[in-house]
Amino acid sequence: MRSSLTRRELLAAGSGLAAAAALPALSGCSSLASADSDPDTLVVHTQLGTTAPGSPTYLAAVDRFREENPGVKIKNLVNGDDLAQVYETSRLARKEADVVMVNLYDKTLAWTDVGATVDVKPYLDDWGLRGRVLPAALADWTDDEGRVRAFPYFATNWPVAYNRALLDRAGVDAIPTTGDQLIAAARKLRAKGIAPVTVGGNDWTGQKLLAQIIQTFLSPDEARHVYSTGDFGVRGARLGIEYFAHLRDAGVFADKAQGLTSDSMTTQFNTEEAAVQSAMSSALAKVPEKVAGHTEVGGWPLADGAAHDGPTVIRAHTLIGFWISPNGVRKIEQVEKFLRFMYRPDVVARFVTESGRDMALRTDAVSTGFPLVGAAQRLGSEVSQVLLPDVYVPPAAAQPLITATSTSFTRGTSPARVRAALESAYRSV
Numbered sequence: 013m014r015s016s017l018t019r020r021e022l023l024a025a026g027s028g029l030a031a032a033a034a035l036p037a038l039s040g041c042s043s044l045a046s047a048d049s050d051p052d053t054l055v056v057h058t059q060l061g062t063t064a065p066g067s068p069t070y071l072a073a074v075d076r077f078r079e080e081n082p083g084v085k086i087k088n089l090v091n092g093d094d095l096a097q098v099y100e101t102s103r104l105a106r107k108e109a110d111v112v113m114v115n116l117y118d119k120t121l122a123w124t125d126v127g128a129t130v131d132v133k134p135y136l137d138d139w140g141l142r143g144r145v146l147p148a149a150l151a152d153w154t155d156d157e158g159r160v161r162a163f164p165y166f167a168t169n170w171p172v173a174y175n176r177a178l179l180d181r182a183g184v185d186a187i188p189t190t191g192d193q194l195i196a197a198a199r200k201l202r203a204k205g206i207a208p209v210t211v212g213g214n215d216w217t218g219q220k221l222l223a224q225i226i227q228t229f230l231s232p233d234e235a236r237h238v239y240s241t242g243d244f245g246v247r248g249a250r251l252g253i254e255y256f257a258h259l260r261d262a263g264v265f266a267d268k269a270q271g272l273t274s275d276s277m278t279t280q281f282n283t284e285e286a287a288v289q290s291a292m293s294s295a296l297a298k299v300p301e302k303v304a305g306h307t308e309v310g311g312w313p314l315a316d317g318a319a320h321d322g323p324t325v326i327r328a329h330t331l332i333g334f335w336i337s338p339n340g341v342r343k344i345e346q347v348e349k350f351l352r353f354m355y356r357p358d359v360v361a362r363f364v365t366e367s368g369r370d371m372a373l374r375t376d377a378v379s380t381g382f383p384l385v386g387a388a389q390r391l392g393s394e395v396s397q398v399l400l401p402d403v404y405v406p407p408a409a410a411q412p413l414i415t416a417t418s419t420s421f422t423r424g425t426s427p428a429r430v431r432a433a434l435e436s437a438y439r440s441v
Contacts, residue, residue: 050085051342051343051346052083052084052085052346053084053085053086053087054084054085054086054087054110054111054343054346054347054350055087055089055109055110055111055339056074056086056087056088056089056109056110056111056112056113056350057089057091057095057098057099057108057109057111057112057113057114058070058088058089058090058091058095058112058113058114059090059091059092059095059113059114059332060090060113060332061088061090062090062092064092065294065297065298065367065368065369066166066294066363066367066369068366068367069362069363069366069367069369070363071088072362073353073354073359073362074086074088076353076359077349077350077353077354080353081349081353084346084349084350086350089109095112095114096114096118096119096120097119099112099114099128100119100128103128103337106338106339107339108128108337108338108339109337109339109340110336110337110339110340110342110343110346110347111334111335111336111337111340111347111350111351112129112162112334112335112337113165113332113333113334113335114332114333114335115166115330115331115332115333115402116152116153116161116162116330116333116402116403117330117402117403117410118402118405118407118410118411119407120161120335121403121406121407122407123161123335124155124159124161125155125157127338128337128338129161129162129335129336129337129338130336130337130338130340130341131159131160131161132160132161132162132163132334132335132336133154133158133159133160135163135336135344135347135348135351136160136163139348139351139352141163141351141352141355143374144355144373144374145163145164145372145373145374146164146167146329146372146373146374148329149164149167149329149330149372149373150164152164152328152329152330152372152403153329153330153333161333161335162333162334162335162336163333163334163335163351163355164329164330164333164372164373165331165332165333165334165354165371165372165373166331166332166333166363166369166370166371166372167327167328167329167330167331167370167371167372168292168293168294168326168327168328168329168331168370168400169292169293169325169326169327169370169385169388169389169391170220170224170290170291170292170293170325170326170327170328170400171290171291171296171309171310171311171325171388171391171395172288172289172290172291172309172310172311172312172323172325173281173288173289173290173291173296173299173307173308173309173384174187174287174288174307174308174309174310175281175284175286175287175288175303175306175307176306176307176308177284177306178201178206178284178287179197179201179287181204181206182197182200182201182203182204182206182287183200184196184197184200184201187308187310188313189310189311189313189314189322189323190313190314190315190316191255191258191259191313191314191315193313194208194209194259194264194313195259195262195263195264197287198262198263198264199263201287202263206285206286206287207266207267207280207285207286207287208263208264208265208266208286208287208288209264209265209266209286209287209288209289209290210265210266210269210272210276210277210280210281210285210286210288210289211265211266211269211272211277211289211290211421212272212273212274212275212276212277213265213269213270213271213272213417213418213420213421214270214271214272214273214414214417214418214421215273215274215414215417216274216414217273217274217277217290218269218270218272218414218417218418218420218421219413219414219417220290220326220400220401221290221312222256222417222420222421223239223398223399223400223401224290224312224324224326224398225252225255225256225259225312226238226244226249226252226253226256227252227319227324227398227399228251228252228255228312228314228315228318228319228320228324229247229248229249229251229252229255229315229317229318229319230246230248230249230252230319230398231248231319232398232399234246234248234249234319235398235399235401235404236399236404239399239401239404239405240404240405240406241438242409242434242435242437242438242441243435244431244434244435245431245435248319249431250427250431251315251317253427253430253431253434254427255315256420256427256430257425257426257427257430260420260421260423261423261424265421266280266286269421270418270419270420270421270422271418274295277289278291278295278298281299281303282298282299282300282303284303290312292326293368293369293370293385293388294368294369296309296368296382296384296385296388297367297368297369297379297382297384297385299384304383304384305383307384308387309384309387309388309391310323310391310394310395311323311324311325311391311394311395311396312324312325320396320398321393321396322393322394322395322396323394323395323396324395324396324397324398325388325391325395325396325397325398326397326398326399326400327397327400328400328402328403329372330372330400330402330403331370331372333372334351334354355373357375357376360373360375360377361375361376361377364377364378364379365377365378365379365380365381366381368381368382368385370385370389406438406441408438408440408441409437409438409440409441412436412437412438412439412440413434413437415433415437416430416433416434416436416437419433420433420434
């Protein structure tokens with residue numbers, strides 16, 4: 013799938029000839045998401061619509077929108093993890109959807125810069141919706157040029173879940189807050205045949221936990237530098253990698269963690285095969301009621317000399333936003349109606365109460381039906397926040413970092429080799 017044209021030239025609003033020339037090389041990769049030519053049909057490309065958390069609420073909201081706006085039709089195009097690739101392919105043919113619902117990560121980081129989507133800042137202001145957005149969310153979605161990439165919507169809270177019943181069975185008296193306590197707990201759990209910390213060491217969940225542990229000795233500014241440049245040789249990063257390797261080789265992570273995925277991680281925790289998982293709020297919402305009843309949430313245990321005051325959690329506001337495409341600009345009146353509706357307090361509240369989603373918008377709704385999500389939202393000064401690296405990692409390094417993650421979770425891999433694997437992910441940047 014090589015082309016003499018650059019990715020910037022392909023995704024930008026270039027000539028139809030350039031798009032047509034590139035299309036045959038890409039058409040075999042994924043099906044095109046064709047935009048409807050009907051000016052009264054709004055095409056929404058989304059990851060919500062099947063089993064993704066929040067899908068039933070989203071579909072119900074779309075039905076409500078249709079009832080209230082009979083003159084506007086909504087057509088949903090649903091994709092999973094391949095959404096970004098499908099959207100880019102459709103953009104080459106200039107048949108992209110009008111609105112895209114996806115997170116800020118990897119490929120999508122470049123979309124606004126290359127013209128694949130538009131700066132939504134003028135619309136956010138003109139439609140009077142800026143006040144609905146949490147200031148931290150607006151900052152996360154604003155690029156270095158002051159452009160707002162998308163209308164913020166979903167956020168995430170990423171604490172550590174501890175199965176208190178399994179810890180009690182193993183004789184662990186308290187939730188670990190230090191590395192030494194975590195190692196001691198892991199030994200007791202293994203003695204009872206219980207996996208300690210389950211993690212998808214072969215996918216994005218492991219990459220996030222690895223990044224979280226590496227930040228143990230990094231300030232936010234230092235962490236931004238490390239993940240923006242791939243310079244894992246700074247002192248704090250080296251100490252963090254050494255801390256990770258120490259925990260790994262002491263048996264803290266589940267056996268063969270380097271081959272586990274997010275699905276296997278979730279299964280191990282939800283079936284009580286493992287006692288601990290680092291889980292984003294959408295995963296916490298899926299923990300069975302029986303297990304949730306004896307689960308506590310907290311942060312990742314610290315080492316001596318850490319740069320933080322308490323165990324760490326990840327919080328971010330970039331999980332899903334509403335991006336507007338060049339095609340969407342041609343239907344901007346319909347886009348405005350849809351986004352005003354989705355930003356309404358009653359609609360936002362439904363995602364919190366029905367789906368246990370964290371939102372990037374102001375809301376008084378509480379996730380009472382999802383106790384672990386609510387508990388994570390209430391975590392205060394007893395935990396410290398570290399960065400979600402997604403918005404700082406160059407797109408070309410995102411997938412190689414996941415490959416490096418599997419290497420890192422392989423027991424016996426030296427800190428030097430872990431560092432080398434992480435830095436190698438940036439070679440193509």
